[in-house]
Amino acid sequence: MIQQHSMPAPEVLPLGQDGVLVRFAKQASFEATAACLAFQRVVEDANLPGLTDVVPSLISVLLQFDPARTDRAAVTAATSALLDGRDWLHDPLPAPKRCWHIPVAFGGQFGPQLTDFATVSGLSEDTIIAEAQETELRVLAIGFAPGQPYLGYLPEGWQVPRQSSLTPRVPAGAIATAIRQMVLFTSASTTGWRQIAETGFRPFLQERSESFLLRQGDAMRLHQVSHDAYRDLLKDNAEGLGGARCEVLS
Amino acid sequence: MSAELIIHRAGPALSVQDLGRPGHMAQGIATGGAADRLALMEAAALLQSPKVLPAIEMAGLGGTFSVTAPSRFALTGAPMRATLDGEPLGWNESHVLQPGERLEIGGVSEGVYGYVTFAATIAQPQWLGSVATQAGLGIGQLLAEGDTLPLTGDPDPEEPPRRLPKPDRFKGGILRMMPGPQTGLFSTATLQRALATQFTRDAAANRQGVRLNHDDAPFPADEAASLGSDFITQGDVQMTGDGVPYVLMADCQTMGGYPRLGSVIPDDLPMLAQAPLGAPIQLQLLSQEDADALWQPDSARLAALRSKAEVKIRDPHQIRDLLRYQLISGVTAGDDLDRDDA
Numbered sequence: 001m002i003q004q005h006s007m008p009a010p011e012v013l014p015l016g017q018d019g020v021l022v023r024f025a026k027q028a029s030f031e032a033t034a035a036c037l038a039f040q041r042v043v044e045d046a047n048l049p050g051l052t053d054v055v056p057s058l059i060s061v062l063l064q065f066d067p068a069r070t071d072r073a074a075v076t077a078a079t080s081a082l083l084d085g086r087d088w089l090h091d092p093l094p095a096p097k098r099c100w101h102i103p104v105a106f107g108g109q110f111g112p113q114l115t116d117f118a119t120v121s122g123l124s125e126d127t128i129i130a131e132a133q134e135t136e137l138r139v140l141a142i143g144f145a146p147g148q149p150y151l152g153y154l155p156e157g158w159q160v161p162r163q164s165s166l167t168p169r170v171p172a173g174a175i176a177t178a179i180r181q182m183v184l185f186t187s188a189s190t191t192g193w194r195q196i197a198e199t200g201f202r203p204f205l206q207e208r209s210e211s212f213l214l215r216q217g218d219a220m221r222l223h224q225v226s227h228d229a230y231r232d233l234l235k236d237n238a239e240g241l242g243g244a245r246c247e248v249l250s
Numbered sequence: 251m252s253a254e255l256i257i258h259r260a261g262p263a264l265s266v267q268d269l270g271r272p273g274h275m276a277q278g279i280a281t282g283g284a285a286d287r288l289a290l291m292e293a294a295a296l297l298q299s300p301k302v303l304p305a306i307e308m309a310g311l312g313g314t315f316s317v318t319a320p321s322r323f324a325l326t327g328a329p330m331r332a333t334l335d336g337e338p339l340g341w342n343e344s345h346v347l348q349p350g351e352r353l354e355i356g357g358v359s360e361g362v363y364g365y366v367t368f369a370a371t372i373a374q375p376q377w378l379g380s381v382a383t384q385a386g387l388g389i390g391q392l393l394a395e396g397d398t399l400p401l402t403g404d405p406d407p408e409e410p411p412r413r414l415p416k417p418d419r420f421k422g423g424i425l426r427m428m429p430g431p432q433t434g435l436f437s438t439a440t441l442q443r444a445l446a447t448q449f450t451r452d453a454a455a456n457r458q459g460v461r462l463n464h465d466d467a468p469f470p471a472d473e474a475a476s477l478g479s480d481f482i483t484q485g486d487v488q489m490t491g492d493g494v495p496y497v498l499m500a501d502c503q504t505m506g507g508y509p510r511l512g513s514v515i516p517d518d519l520p521m522l523a524q525a526p527l528g529a530p531i532q533l534q535l536l537s538q539e540d541a542d543a544l545w546q547p548d549s550a551r552l553a554a555l556r557s558k559a560e561v562k563i564r565d566p567h568q569i570r571d572l573l574r575y576q577l578i579s580g581v582t583a584g585d586d587l588d589r590d591d592a
Contacts, residue, residue, distance in 0.1 A: 013431040014538050016483040016513050017545040022429050028478035055275040057505055059478040060431075067545045072538075099379065141479070141504035143278045145387050150479060150505075161475035162507060164491035172388075179476060179507070186278075187388045192491055192508070204278075206377065206389050212277055 009084050010035075012076055018052075018067055020075045023060040024088055028152065028181065032059045033140050035088035037216065048078050056216065058140045058150055092137060096219035096249055102184075102201045104175060104222045104241040105230035106132070109196035113167075117177060117194045123157045128196065129224060131155050137182065137220040145186050147204025147212045151220055153180035164191035170195045172202065174244070175222075199223070200233045200242020208240060219249070253319035253401040257393055258352070264393040266372055267365075268304045269548065270500065271380035278504050281484065282389070282563075283382045285363045285457050285500050285523040287516075288417075289327035291548065293367035295555035296324040296344040296412045303553070304374070304381050305367040306393065309457075312355025312364060313393075320348050321364070321404045322330035328361025328420060328524055333536030343413040343562065344369075361524035362419035362455075369409075370401040384501045386458065390405055412559040419521040422451065422529030425497070427487060427512040428541030431480060435471040435509050436489075441535070444469050444511060449495070449531040451522075457501040460522055461494065462531055468493025479507040486513035487533065497522055515541055544549035 007204035015021040020037060025032040036056035043054045043063060050070025055062045065075050086105075106129045107114040119127045137151040144150075154177070162178045166188065170176060174185040183193055186204040199222075203214045225233070233243045257264070257495075269290065270283025284290045290302045297303065306313075312330050322344050325332055329341040332355045339353075347353050347368075358364055374381045383390035393399075427502055434440070443466065452461035470493045482488070486498045488508045497514055499522070510536065514522070525531060536544075 011431075014429060014513075015481060016485065017428070017515060018484060018540055019481075021481060023431060023480070026473060026478060027476055032478070053273050053275060057479065057481055060479045060480050064275075067542070068547055070536065072542055103411055138525075142276065143481075144503040146278045146384075146389065148278050154516065159476075162491055166490055178345070179478075181479075183334070204388060 010088060012079055015027045015062060018064055020063045020065070020072065020079055021060050022079060024061070024081065025059050028058040028095045028140065028179065030138075030153065031089045031091070034091045034093045036061050036092070038091065039083070039088060042082050044141065045079070046082055048075065051075070056141065082200075094144060094217065096138065096217055098249055099136075099219035099221060099244045100214070101221050101223060101247060102199050103225045103230065103233060104197045104199045105227050106197045106224055108227060110230065111196040112226065113194035114196040117160065117196050121157055121160050127157075130156070132197070132222050133224060137222070139214050139216050139220065140181070141220040142214060142216055144183065145189060145204070147214060148186040149184055149203060149214050149220070150181055151184065154180045154182070163194065166190050166192050167195070171198070173198050173200060174197060200230070200232070200237045200240070201244040202240030202242065205240045253317065253403055253410060255370070255399040256316050256318070256403050257313055257395060257397045257399070258313035258316065260393050260395050260397070261313050263306055263309035264313055264384035265307050265381050265385060266304055266374060266390065266393065266399070267307040268380055269302055270382045271378045274378055275481070276506050279378070280384075280500070280502050280504050281550040282384045282500050283380070284365065286327050286365070286520040287441060288419075288520040288551070289363065289365045290367065291376040291552045291555050292414055292417070293324035293340065293365060294552055295559040296414060297322055297367065297369045297411055298412070298556070298559070299369065301372065302548070303369070304372040305365040305369050306358070308355065308364045308366070311357050312366070314355070315347070315353045315366065316349070317347050317368070317370065317401065317409040318349050319370060319401065320346060320407050321368045322346050322407060322409060323353070323366070324367045325364070325368065326367065327363050327365040330358050331356035340413065343414055344404055344411045346407070346411065361521055362526065362527070368401060369404040369406070373402045375402045385476070386501060392445050410561045413562050414555065414559050417465065420448065420524050420526065422525040422531050423521050424532050424534050425514045425518045425522060426534050426536050426541070428536050429538055430486060430510050430513045432471065432477075432509040433512050436469065436511060437472075438472070440469050441511065444495070445535055449468055449533070451525045451527055451529045451531055453527055457499055459488070459496040459498045459502060461496050467553055469495065469511065474509050477507050477509060479505045480508050482510065483513055485516060485519055487511040487514060499523060515544055517544065
């Protein structure tokens with residue numbers, strides 16, 4: 001649990017001319033993400049007229065509507081009614097149905113900011129690499145880029161803010177961290193998170209028969225490989241698995 | 251018969267675009283589509299198409315094209331130097347391209363993104379209901395010299411060429427912004443200062459976002475360092491960690507943790523996409539009610555443009571291959587010789 005103090009009521013906010021955002025918390029936590037998943041199901045079951053999409057993030061659920069068929073007042077009223085009378089931040093995230101095991105190379109050219117992250121966090125590089133592997137990560141949300149997972153949560157020592165300036169480019173496969181989370185980049189990107197490792201696992205490849213591999217709630221484990229072994233994994237990686245293995249959990 | 255569009259020469263950033271693929275935020279996919287959506291609607295109006303057609307978006311520099319079957323085409327968005335077998339072509343107009351002819355499109359004279367739209371209709375396979383390219387995100391690829399694109403065929407090649415009044419969105423201006431989920435994290439003083447600031451379009455601008463330059467202090471927000479990543483929509487004015495604003499555009503990320511000052515309404519994004527380097531940009535805050543009241547469906551925008559797309563009556567001296575033109579069309583309005591507005 002990241003926030004121990006009692007949480008305020010969910011907020012109902014505008015996002016664009018066709019969106020209502022229900023925000024359960026300003027900071028990410030397993031409880032907030034569990035609330036998002038639970039509320040998404042409640043909204044979908046309610047079949048509200050004029051809704052075009054109901055999407056969960058780590059801390060919020062976005063209800064997109066067609067302003068030609070309904071309006072903000074109607075969506076907001078229906079949303080408030082569905083929120084009423086339930087303690088949304090009470091439940092833990094449901095147990096994962098499957099776990100992805102991902103080979104990764106830490107540090108050096110594959111994790112150019114590992115040293116910087118060690119300095120900022122006060123953790124040793126060995127501790128970072130050990131804790132990254134010991135933590136059962138969960139896919140908290142898919143977003144930013146196609147198929148891209150937000151992963152968390154790492155131990156307390158990983159509570160480091162995003163950089164104030166953006167890193168101009170991290171490559172596809174970069175694993176970067178901030179605020180006790182990791183992101184596994186599915187395409188080259190600008191980011192404010194610090195890159196500590198790299199993987200050949202591509203959660204999104206448009207041309208692959210299964211374009212998207214991850215689902216919100218999946219578990220993930222990182223396994224360190226040497227830089228040489230990692231380079232070998234990249235030699236034959238057309239399918240973008242990078243040596244990853246998916247374990248089905250009972 | 252399978253017709254083709256052949257790309258003989260391609261500028262550095264040519265891509266197929268339509269109005270994008272809404273409804274896939276759950277997979278991390280932004281709607282995407284043309285950086286200047288209005289240019290696609292102008293093309294549909296010029297070609298008298300009931301719906302928006304896929305277009306080739308050309309950032310800064312165009313290319314050379316030919317077709318294997320006759321097709322009308324429309325030139326919209328940022329004006330570019332264009333010739334058909336060496337003869338200059340008017341922008342914001344439709345024309346006809348015959349097999350064997352070369353359409354050459356050069357650099358922009360104003361704005362950023364030019365569009366060529368073929369009535370014969372680019373028939374690339376759709377992915378999630380769209381042919382829109384998001385090259386930076388691994389969805390489709392930029393077009394290159396030697397590429398060919400399948401065409402379905404012009405449904406009405408006899409339809410006369412049309413023109414639209416020259417658009418007025420290539421020099422910057424005011425972006426109307428509505429409140430968003432993080433507007434309340436900015437102090438009133440910071441928000442008012444941002445609204446009073448005269449920004450200019452920075453050199454950092456692409457299909458993902460446009461950075462706004464200013465000489466003043468940054469625009470910080472409360473709790474920014476620990477904010478959970480949350481949904482982003484096109485038009486969001488994002489303050490990065492150092493408090494510098496980026497307005498997020500067609501290929502923006504779907505989530506992010508930097509706070510957003512508000513959301514620019516979709517009607518004002520074509521102007522920002524087309525604002526050249528250094529163009530003045532100002533933010534104006536609308537109430538949520540006023541912003542909602544400005545919503546309009548694409549069908550309304552298209553209908554308004556269709557009513558403005560008038561048939562070109564041309565000076566016969568400037569009509570290439572006059573004999574063929576008359577044989578195909580058969581009948582003219584009769585006043586061709588009296589008009590000199592080609």
